[in-house]
Amino acid sequence: MKVAQVLSDLTSLRDQKAALDLVSARPGTASTVTGSVEAVRQRTAALLSGTKDQNDTDxxxxxxxxxxxxxxxVKHLSKGNxxxxxxxxxxxxxxxxxVAMEEMVSE
Incomplete structure (x- = not known):
């Protein structure tokens, strides 16, 4: 059933934005591909520069x-035995x- 739903979604896509919205983790954050790319560049630059974004819940x-x-x-390792x-x-x-699976198959 899920496969049919995914195939239906894929065949109903008519433009690039719809496809991006389907596969994007945050479909509402960027309205265009250029905006998405720019957001990723800014995010990467911020991470590389060592700045911390305290408001980023993810x-x-x-x-x-x-x-x-x-x-x-650590707790698992500290228990020893x-x-x-x-x-x-x-x-x-x-x-x-x-054992349960073997019993099911043999029946």
Missing amino acids: LQRAKDLVELHYAVK GGVEADESLEDARHAVK
């Missing part, structure tokens, strides 16, 4: 996600899924 979310990943990784137990339970769960 950047802040990415930073928060990296911090969360780091915190979880706890990490091994988690790996064993993960292997047990994988084995249970494999």
Whole structure:
């Protein structure tokens, strides 16, 4: 069903802006291709110059996600043997899924 919807969207595109709006992460931010390119250039220049955009929510979310990943990784490693137990339970769960899938296929 999703494939049919995507194909319908693709065939209904008549101009370049419609195509960009379909695939753009932020379709409403730039109205033209030139505007989009210029926005990317400005953003890249700002990042390379070391300036920080505190108002960028996407950047802040990415930073928060990296911090969360780091915190979880450190906590996992600091448990010592706890990490091994988690790996064993993960292997047990994988084995249970494999057995269930084999039973479904054999029926």
